[in-house]
Amino acid sequence: MSCQLPADCLNEIFEYLSDKKTLHSLLFVNRFSCKVSVRILWENIWKNIWINRINCKQNLRVTSSILSTLVACLPNESKEFLFKKEIFISAPTSKSPLFNYPSFCKVLSIDNICLTINNGLKETPITSLSLKDRNFLVINEIIKMFIIQISSLKKLTFNDYAYLITPNEISTYFSEAIDYLSDLSELHCSLSVPSEFFYHLSKKCHNLHSLTIDMNYKYTENSKFPDELKELISLQNNLKDIKLSAYYEENWTEITQTLTKHSNTLTKLHLNCYCINNLSVSFIASFLNLQEIKFSSGSPIFIERIQFRDFEKLKDVTFPKLQYLSIPYSCTKPEYIIKFLENNGKNLKKFYVKEVNYSLNLSIAKFCPNLKKLSIMCNIELDTLKIIFNSCQYLKNIKIWCGTYWLKEKEILETIAKHSPKNFCKLKIYNCSNSELLLEDLESFFINWNNRELLTLIIINKYSCISLEENEENMKIIEKYKNLGIIKKFEIKNYY
Structure with a gap:
């Protein structure tokens, strides 16, 4: 006698199948398995684009396939509108789509919608419209469809420096999307996005857990942090994870006071700078509940410069819950990092360091006995590595450089x-x-x-x-x- 698991149970099982190949194989079992697999695969269809960006030919196939499926799902009025504009995009089959694919999406990426359409339209026949105008029209119809079809959005990404949507259209789209934005938990945006976008989000979006901001003033007419974005941040109830990226002449000083309102809830902080010297990080001392602190830098490696000017003020601060720390090259002076480890190393489980310093390497063994994961950039001596192993008895995972001027593979093994x-x-x-x-x-x-x-x-x-x-x-x-x-x-x- 056959036994059929309840639908809810099968749904739960399928949710844990992160292997794309397994999910694809389930498409052919029966209609129920097919629907559940399609729903999971389409929750974040955009990750397939990121996976294949290195392989241009494969990426073109992926984006073209996604675009043709999305166009097939467009409402008739949108299809007719594009037809009148002589924009012809072939559908995967002559039949109607089996499912309403956009309704399954939990992740909406404006960036990747633009990328998908830019790539997908390269192979379409040339018309009287320019490629830019065609892209513009298709982007608008696709975004409108998503906003109508998505019932609950978990992640929204809008970070395109050369977006093809005007501020007025953004205002219209997201004023209509208020209801489904109430469940939004993750937002990735840049300052090049129109302030109207943040205004409409702030009306309903109060449950963000994760916020990533690219502070690229270079791509916007504004020279200061938008008040609408400050308001959006202030209204969050349980903000836990913040990532700030500053480029060239930008910095995050305008936003630090707003962020301190979340000092009780914030557990993860990632500060990234690119080609900037002397950024301030002393405000981190206000966030004593941090479990993860990550500093990163896009500056060329092995160039002598100090990216975070006042890290010295953090060396005596104790973060009692800190378990993860990442330090790039030339973040600050090694002696400040050593002092920081003396105060905070005992609870560290993961430590990534790219600084080249003998005393710092030894301090890992001395102050970080409970490490489980360690990443050391280079220039570590064999004796120091042995000391670390003997002192860090919980260590399960290590990343280490080797090469002509450093340790050899044989020595490491x-x-x-x-x-x-x-x-x-x-x-x-x-x-x-x-x-x-x-x-x-x-x-x-x-x-x-x-x-x-x-x-x-x-x-x-x-x-x-x-x-x-x-x-x-x-x-x-x-x-x-x-x-x-x-x-x-x-x-x-x-x-x-």
Whole structure:
């Protein structure tokens, strides 16, 4: 006798299937499985575009496919309008769509709608309209359709520096979308977006958990932070996660007072600067409930400059709940970071550091005994690495650079095998030179790893270096120890 699980139960199971291939296979089981899989795949259809941006040909196929499906879902009046404007976009089939795909979306990305249409219309026949005008008209109809069809939106991204929608149209669209914006939990925007956009969001959107702001005054006529966005931030009830990115001459001083209103709820703070010196970060001292602090920089590496001028004021502040810390190169003086670790290192579970300093490396072992994940950029000595392993007995995961001027692959593998804690299970190597690892070195490492936790080994080759995978015998050894149950996962990536 066959047993059919309840629909609600199957829905829950499918929600946990993050593997796209599995979800695609479920499309062909029955109509119920197909509908649930389609709904999950279309909740954030835009991530498929980001995945394929590196592969231009594949990205063009993906965006063209998404565009033709969206056009097939347009209401008849929109189709007729585009037809009259001589904009002809072929549908996937001659039949009506099986589902109302836009209604499944929980993530609306204005940026990726523009990207999809820009790419998708490149192959359409030329008409009397310019490509820009065609893009403009199609973008408008697609966005209007989403706003009408989406019942509850979770994430909204509007960060396009060259948006093709006028402020008046933005005002109209989002004034009509007030109801479904009440569930919005994540917003990614830039200051190039018209202030009307923030005004309409503030009317109903009070439950943001995550907010990302690109402070790109360069792309807007405004020279100050919009009051409408300040109002939107002030009205949030439970803001937990903030990311601010400043470029060139911009900074976040205008917004820090507004942010301090959320000092009790904020748990994650990410400050990113690009080509700027001496940005202020002392305001972070107001957020004592932070669990994650991430500083990042787009400035060229190994250029002597201090990006965060007043980090010194944070060195004596204690964040009792801090578990994650990320420090880029030239963030501040190493002695200030060491003092910060002395006050906050005990509770750290994850630490990413790109500073080149012997004393700082030693301070990790001294002040961060409970680390589970560590990323060290370069220039670490073998003895220091051993000390870290001996002191950080909960360490499970490490990322480390190797290459001609730093530690060699063989040295890293030998040290990991002999000195890493018993629960250590993941090694990520950033290889900055051609691999010099010999076959016997690789096999010796795996033999020594026997009776340990299953190992995940990821090698990232920077600057088009020749990897160990170029040697076929190396790959045979890796496959052998996969089959023996010593390697859980092995992966080689290229990083440019």
